[in-house]
Amino acid sequence: MDTIIIAVVAIGVTVSLRSYLQRRRRDRAERSSPGSSEEVTTTLGWDSRLSPTKMLPGEKTIEVCRVHKSFGGKEVVDDISFEVRSGEIFGMVGPNGAGKTTTIRMLMDIIKPDSGGVKILGESLRESTKDRIGYLPEERGLYRRITVAESLEYLARLKSLTPGAAKSGTDNLLHRVGMFQNKDKKIEQLSRGMGQIIQFVTTIIHDPDLVILDEPFAGLDPVNREMLKELIRELRQHGKTIILSTHQMNEVEELCDRILMINKGKTVLYGELSEIRSRFRNNSIFLECEGSFDGLAGVTGEKNHGKFVELFLDGKTSSREVLAQLLARDITVDRFEVSTPSLNEIFIQVVKEEP
Amino acid sequence: MNKMLTILKHEFRQTIKRKSFLIMTASVPLIALIGMLGYPFIMGLFPEPEMPEKIGYADNTGIFTGYTEQPGLTFVPYPTEAEAKNDLLAGEIDEFFIIPQDYRATGQVIRFTMEGELAPPPGLTKQISDFLLSNLLAGEVTEELRRRVKEPLMLVSLQLDETGKIIEVPHPLIAIFVPYIFGFLFMISIFSNSGRLLQSVSEEKENRMIEVLLSSVSARQLFLGKILGLGSAGLLQMVVWLVSIRIFAHVGAMNIPALGDLVIPTSMLVLGLLYFIGGYLLFAVLYAGVGSIGSTEKDSQQWASVFTLPAVVPIMLLSVIAQHPDGLVARILTFIPFTAPITVMMRLPNTTIPLWELALSLTIMVGSIAVGIWVVARVFRVFLLMYGKRPALREIVRYAREA
Incomplete structure (x- = not known):
């Protein structure tokens, strides 16, 4: 019995000693080659690692078919269907509590739908599929007591990265977001914004084909917000598919190709963003000019916005014809704009029309 | 599987x-070390009371003349009480006693000493008693009989099992010490480790790490x-604890002779390991479940105490279990999975637990762990994502059935 116990202890000591020595060797190697770690890559930090997506452009990355989910008798997601195509930034918009997070959790197989089907990357979600998805949940955090590098490497290992890949990925991405010097700090020592960026880094550390971001801009300052947008665009350039869920419509307008707008668990709008916006065009013109514009043909009414005037057209006259009339007169036009409503306005309009 | 290993290692x-x-x-090794090194020192603080070497006596019966040289002690006869007192005051003798004339009728002996004491030292009483006895019996009985009368009982107790075979009874020190130490170490280890699990789960819940983790691994992993x-x-x-106890028991045997007999039987180590693993798993599963349900660490810990309380019962009933290791209480506690590990460890040194009892107890234990894993794996995912409010018992039951 004694020999067994001593053997067990000896093995334990050997293993921990070995890992300690390995770590020391690694640290020393790093210190001896400052060029590799200090050098800040100017363009894309993870460029060298990013592999082109395995999906073809335009292919369906996500297929959601008539999904329902209710909690305690309340229908949270009510018959939602949509597709996300490979390589696009897909916006999921709607007010707080519309069912966006629940829908995403069903995509991630964290919650099972009551009925309906979900296919991700061409198959129903399996454990192995999770390695190809990067998910930044709305309710997110980080280990507070361990260092940034330890957190990142652990989470990367959970995405089936090898220890070496996890380590190099961590270093590359931390360089890219300018946080390499904070590598050995604990999360509790960093600011909240920095923590948010680290969370984003954990989402993409394993070079996923599909990135799902739930309210990624919440709590970010303008500088970090811009950096995040830039990172998202970079991901798209590499053919990654991105789902962006947010209640901030302006972010969606800036980034997304297609959107799904939901309210109270139901689909309100779905399609190309540009197509939706032209569909909701008010058929009006914003005009700012010096001189009189009375008696323009085809204008049925006007609304004074202070600095500029909104002209409402009769539906038969095109904006080109109005502009031609204006140019024929001897007036200076400072601004002539076909009004397209913001997503916010569209949302309010659509929700008002709902019974 | 690989991911589970990654989590395990982390x-x-x-x-x-x-x-x-x-x-x-x-x-534990530290306390053992301090005990080992400190033992001679602590013993030095409480010196053994000095045994008197010379005791005077004044015999008024005339019977007590022989056997004045006892091992380590001399009885010095004095003709009168006054002379004995003088020598005592002068420091010639350590104390004296008087045997009155009517001693044969009353058995009364009057002792004089200058030491303050609660009661006469038992060793001394025995020696005076031997001296009196030897003189009383002198010439009346044979020398052999006289010695037997002095020590009529040299007890050797043996325990038999159902087939009439002699069972080896461990050293009495083990019977008292080991159950106590084992029970205590068990309790500390099981609770501190499953407590750490509770902390780890509720920390991840509080830090909102759960959803990030669940996007990489399954709840079960x-x-x-x-x-x-x-x-x-x-x-x-x-x-580490067991090894250090063993090592220190070996080393300590040089200083404290009684420790040399403290050999923990292998069967006890094996059973100890089994019950430790079983006990830990049971509490770990429950605590992980509780950790997933509570909204903060504090909240979860309050819930966890519901399970902790029954586990302490055997410690509270230590004396009952140690005295009646085969009694009804001890046997019932052996079959309840919460109390089984500590109870069995307390019973083992004092009795031979029938094989069927151990088998049944371990089976119930494994069964409850399996049921625990089944239930907790079902509610784990749902409640980990439920922030801010604690579900009612009704909800927990519903989710366990539906999930």
């Missing part, structure tokens, strides 16, 4: 790096990885 590493874990692990990771750390701790 949890193991994080645990053994914790200060609380290191202190706890080092405490997370749950099992954590339990096994922290469990291996606990096992390592237990091994």
